[in-house]
Amino acid sequence: MGFYEKLYRPVFCHSKSDGRLVIGKKNSHCRYCGQTKQEGRGWNLAHVLPAFFENNELFSADECSSCNDLFGCQYDDHLAKLTKFFHAVTGVRGRKGVPTAKSGNGLRIEHALDGVTITDPERTAESDDKSLTLRYRSEPHSRFAAWKGLVKPIFALIPSELLGEFEATRRMLLNPQGRSPIEPCMLLIAAAPWGRLKDKYSVFLFERAHAGEDYPRFIAVYYVAGMFYHVPIYSDKQIADISRANRTFEVSIPPLTDSIETLKTGPREPKLLQIDMTSQDQVSDEQTITVEWIERHDISEQGLSSPL
Ligand SMILES: [Zn+2]
Numbered sequence: 234m235g236f237y238e239k240l241y242r243p244v245f246c247h248s249k250s251d252g253r254l255v256i257g258k259k260n261s262h263c264r265y266c267g268q269t270k271q272e273g274r275g276w277n278l279a280h281v282l283p284a285f286f287e288n289n290e291l292f293s294a295d296e297c298s299s300c301n302d303l304f305g306c307q308y309d310d311h312l313a314k315l316t317k318f319f320h321a322v323t324g325v326r327g328r329k330g331v332p333t334a335k336s337g338n339g340l341r342i343e344h345a346l347d348g349v350t351i352t353d354p355e356r357t358a359e360s361d362d363k364s365l366t367l368r369y370r371s372e373p374h375s376r377f378a379a380w381k382g383l384v385k386p387i388f389a390l391i392p393s394e395l396l397g398e399f400e401a402t403r404r405m406l407l408n409p410q411g412r413s414p415i416e417p418c419m420l421l422i423a424a425a426p427w428g429r430l431k432d433k434y435s436v437f438l439f440e441r442a443h444a445g446e447d448y449p450r451f452i453a454v455y456y457v458a459g460m461f462y463h464v465p466i467y468s469d470k471q472i473a474d475i476s477r478a479n480r481t482f483e484v485s486i487p488p489l490t491d492s493i494e495t496l497k498t499g500p501r502e503p504k505l506l507q508i509d510m511t512s513q514d515q516v517s518d519e520q521t522i523t524v525e526w527i528e529r530h531d532i533s534e535q536g537l538s539s540p541l
Pocket of ligand 1: 299301
């Protein structure tokens with residue numbers, strides 16, 4: 234951890250309690266495709282992170298309508314399917330409320346105003362009065378398309394004078410069939426739903442303090458309801474250096490400074506999940522996750538209801 238504290242510095246942070254923030258220059262050109270904004274023809278403000286990450290405060294003014302359509306239609310739907318289970322369990326509220334997660338095996342996680350109801354016909358032997366082990370099969374989605382949905386917000390946050398360093402990533406985002414310039418694409422998630430921060434939603438951007446190493450040029454961390462999504466982005470120069478030398482590279486967790494300290498006061502260390510997001514295939518991920526409660530709850534045959 235000390236190593237990362239030396240390597241990275243925070244360059245952007247926005248939390249729910251900071252209020253509404255619009256980034257990017259109005260009346261300029263689209264930072265993704267370069268299209269110039271025409272006089273008198275507006276682009277809608279774009280969500281930096283999708284609304285289903287509980288973002289209704291952080292917007293960008295320099296994403297054109299066609300890029301917004303492309304990202305929304307091609308990537309966000311896959312990202313929503315990838316994250317639906319986590320968001321249903323932890324109660325992340327999108328435009329239409331908390332999503333209901335339904336799995337082919339009958340598992341259903343549904344939120345109402347008074348709490349969450351989990352219906353699990355498969356109830357496993359490990360389940361007891363404080364925990365449930367759930368087997369969830371996601372709706373088919375492309376992990377790589379979801380990955381692009383996570384990379385796109387970083388591009389919105391990078392200072393505009395540095396965007397030229399990320400041409401390869403820009404091309405990847407603009408081409409729905411485009412592959413990643415660097416593989417594998419590893420998504421790290423630190424999950425600690427028991428130790429929530431004051432704010433339910435935060436976005437951090439960390440910049441590498443020194444150039445020329447294999448570690449990502451920027452790492453974005455999206456925090457929502459106890460889950461930290463870590464997404465790295467490499468500069469063109471790094472990509473060229475790494476491919477030329479045919480080196481492997483490491484992705485690790487950057488420091489979360491105050492945030493991680495807050496989480497450590499929870500019952501245990503955050504659980505780390507690492508997902509390889511490289512594949513473009515449509516997959517139904519099976520996730521087995523144990524959901525635990527600090528207080529005892531009665532679990533009936535019908536399922537469990539709990540105020541989370
Ligand atoms: Zn555009």
